[in-house]
Amino acid sequence: MAPNAVITGWGMYAPERVLTNDELSRMVETSDEWIATRTGIRERRIAADGETATTLAVNASRDALAVAGADPLDIDLVIVGTCSPDYPLPATGVLVAQQLGATRAAGFDLQAACSGFLFALATGTSFVRSGMYRNVLVIGVEVLSRFIDWTDRSTCVLFGDGAGAVLLSASDQPGGLLGVDMMSDGTGAEAIIIPAGGSACPVSPQTAAGNGHFIHMAGADVYRYATRQLAESTLAAVRDAGIGLTDIDQFIYHQANLRIINSVGKQLGIPDEKVFVNIEKYGNTSAASVPMALVEAVAAGRVKPGDRLLMAAFGAGYTAGSAVLQWTADPQRAFLAPGSQTRLGQPQRQLEPAAAG
Ligand code: ACO
Secondary structure, eight states: OOOEEEEEEEEEEOOSEEEEHHHHHTTSSOOHHHHHHHHOOOEEEEOOTTOOHHHHHHHHHHHHHHHHTOOGGGOOEEEEEOSSOSOSSSOHHHHHHHHHTOTTOEEEEEOOGGGHHHHHHHHHHHHHHTTSOSEEEEEEEEEGGGGOOTTOHHHHTTBOEEEEEEEEEEESSSOEEEEEEEEEOGGGTTTEEOOSSSSSSOOOHHHHHTTTTSOEEOHHHHHHHHHHHHHHHHHHHHHHHTOOGGGOSEEEEOOSOHHHHHHHHHHHTOOGGGEEOOHHHHOBOGGGHHHHHHHHHHHTTOOOTTOEEEEEEEETTTEEEEEEEEOOSOTTHHHHSTTTHHHHTSOOOOOOOOOOO
């Protein structure tokens, strides 16, 4: 029988530097009140000089390995979901494997924008279920602060940096992904785009002068698309799992906008207490947002063995992905693992969740 791919380790890393809405209101014409009520975001983390997608991913991965009690040499494959890699080439996955000391592992990047972690989770699970690999490190990481026009108030208030990682391991026990939905729709290609720097529009003095290397976004179009697509994708994954929406114990959505999350919850009739939200602290960390929320949901005692979690994201492309995952690990492992205590155990300021209409 094909093995299951269960999560045996998990970790996250958020850069130390906190950028608050009030600070942003001194940089562009905005206010804490506008940002908090339109998005739910109160602050975000910004990578320090010298921090990159690789260093953030390595920090999160070390925690995941410590929680699993795994050695870097156990890892067969590293998949990094990111749209803000260190370089166009080589792949960040290669650099992460090297810095972890995972010298047996193959590494590659997977680009599906904010859906990157969900797509990578489905991909990693397939490798384990096929019998090809036993331990796959799946990472979502972004340093989008380097791809933002800090004078454009319509985008610079939204994004933040961070990383989340899980170790998927082969198991004969039930658990892991029960259902999946992945979609892409290139009709939305222009709605969220970094127009310059690829083969369509190589970097030149003109593209740099026109801010072509930054994120450009038609926010209202994305908002409309996301609210519809996230709800549809949720239902598709739950159908694929052969269960009902009420069988889901916790919903962990991409933390892009609290109003989007609330709208999806309302459309689907999901009780608020089943929806995990941490957008107020980190903003939209793109591919990192779902694994960071997962790690914090586990740390907050919101997830116990046997629980069924629905994780879902949407992003540039458009892309969307949802997964129903049965959690099997003991959440306490995170607090017992020596390497992980420093990050998960660090005292975190409690922020009042922003009111959203
Ligand atoms: N502060 C103050 N005013 C602002 C700001 C700001 N930071 N940003 C925009 N405004 C203004 C606009 O200029 C506009 O003014 P106008 O009416 O005079 O033209 C007004 O506020 C309303 O703008 P809208 O765009 O209609 O505001 P909306 O309520 O739609 O909120 C937002 C904008 C938050 C961007 C919303 O559209 C959104 O969240 N969209 C989804 C974005 C997203 O989730 N992207 C994720 C995918 S990203 C990825 O995959 C990498």
